[in-house]
Amino acid sequence: MSLILLVEDHDMAREIMQRRLEREGYRVETAQTGKESLEKIRNISPDLVLMDMSMPMIDGWEATRRIKADPELKRIPVMALTANAIEGDRERCLAAGCDDYETKPVDFDRLLKKIRLLLGGSRTSS
Template sequence: MAKILIVEDDQNNRDLIARLIQLMGHEPILANDGAQGVALARSMQPDLIIMDMGLPVLNGWQATHRIKSQPATSHIPVLALTAYALNEDRLRALSSGCDDFETKPIDITRFREKVSAMLARSNHRVDGDTI
């Protein structure tokens, strides 16, 4: 069972994503703003972070940059999940440190595939290095 941090300010979206994660057999950890997401990434060391980009306090780009800039959390994969659907938004998310990008509304099949693939890739890492 993987621990997955969901950083999402909209309660309905957060609850939906948490239910999907539970149905996949994983443990959701919930944060409702970017600052809380950074703090929980550090303290909980999740296996994956699902990051909304339009967040209060710290937006998703800022939160991801902070997570990826800290040695203790830089290895944690981040999936951007956002309503910002333009190619430039995808490029901005990837340049801030996100490892993949998915748009809202959620395509459940594609979302599950991306989460599974990201977890499989991260299970092949030891101290940030790929085996």
């Protein structure tokens, strides 16, 4: 069963997304800030990070840059989750090191397809 680190600063969005992912057979750990995500990623070694890009203090762009700059962590795929859907945001997320990009509100079926692709297609129990 794949482990996903869900980084989201809004409580309700985090809880809803966590429940939906768990129903799909994923194990889910959560972090509320970019700083917390950087601490947790080392401890739990997730298979994938779903990263909210707009957070206070250390935002998702900076957290992703730090993850991808670390030789021990850079192998972990990071998918940007953002309400920013203006032209150039996808490219900005990819330039920060994100492996994929999904806008909010999340199209859950599309998100699941992207997760499966990033995990290699067969690393979930669903």
